[in-house]
Amino acid sequence: SQTIHQWPATLVQPVGSPLSLECTVEGTSNPNLYWYRQAAGRGLQLLFYSVGIGQISSEVPQNLSASRPQDRQFILSSKKLLLSDSGFYLCAWSVGGSSGKLFFGSGTQLSVL
Amino acid sequence: DQQVKQNSPSLSVQEGRISILNCDYTNSMFDYFLWYKKYPAEGPTFLISISSIKDKNEDGRFTVFLNKSAKHLSLHIVPSQPGDSAVYFCAARPGGSNYKLTFGKGTLLTVNP
Numbered sequence: 465s466q467t468i469h470q471w472p473a474t475l476v477q478p479v480g481s482p483l484s485l486e487c488t489v490e491g492t493s494n495p496n497l498y499w500y501r502q503a504a505g506r507g508l509q510l511l512f513y514s515v516g517i518g519q520i521s522s523e524v525p526q527n528l529s530a531s532r533p534q535d536r537q538f539i540l541s542s543k544k545l546l547l548s549d550s551g552f553y554l555c556a557w558s559v560g561g562s563s564g565k566l567f568f569g570s571g572t573q574l575s576v577l
Numbered sequence: 578d579q580q581v582k583q584n585s586p587s588l589s590v591q592e593g594r595i596s597i598l599n600c601d602y603t604n605s606m607f608d609y610f611l612w613y614k615k616y617p618a619e620g621p622t623f624l625i626s627i628s629s630i631k632d633k634n635e636d637g638r639f640t641v642f643l644n645k646s647a648k649h650l651s652l653h654i655v656p657s658q659p660g661d662s663a664v665y666f667c668a669a670r671p672g673g674s675n676y677k678l679t680f681g682k683g684t685l686l687t688v689n690p
Contacts, residue, residue, distance in 0.1 A: 473618075498677075500680075505682075507583075507666065507680045507683055508668075508680035510677060510678070510679070523677075556620075565623050568613075568621050570619055571620050
């Protein structure tokens with residue numbers, strides 16, 4: 465069966481510090497991978513999605529970047545965090561034939577202070 | 578521009594009664610709609626979906642209704658149980674294979690014993 469791992473579960477970082485969140489998927493090949501963010505009082509906003517290794521699409525201009533160094537690994541990064549980067553970050557995956565159904569990781573609560 | 582709208586931030590119902598969660602959308606290109614359920618500090622989990630070629634889909638206590646002319650869908654939970662208390666997100670995607678979902682802001686459902 466397929467599983468998705470996302471870590472860490474919580475993270476407190478000072479403004480201006482770097483960020484690296486990692487997500488890995490097991491049990492499937494060539495998944496579409498996504499990073500979403502839920503900011504306080506807001507819905508789930510799509511940040512990045514990837515249909516293959518090295519292929520990243522950015523949905524909104526922001527202080528973050530994403531990379532996909534391996535088929536089932538997706539990384540969210542920042543060189544210098546801003547206060548506005550605080551939020552609940554979710555990695556998700558989907559495959560063709562699933563009719564758009566996304567499977568989410570457990571999320572990372574990021575607090576930038 | 579919010580393409581998927583959940584205008585009720587919260588809903589409270591008594592155990593055993595019906596819960597009705599509403600969702601409106603503006604993008605006529607959306608052809609597949611999903612509901613996700615989210616508990617605090619966890620990733621959303623898929624609940625039920627409906628294709629634009631249907632107007633109703635039922636799965637146990639959960640039924641989703643789609644009114645394309647009104648660009649409106651609703652999720653009915655009957656009977657409601659305390660374990661249903663969670664945030665419910667409506668999501669939609671256009672035709673095609675990239676499976677990018679657009680989410681609403683969510684509705685917090687509280688089912689009181």
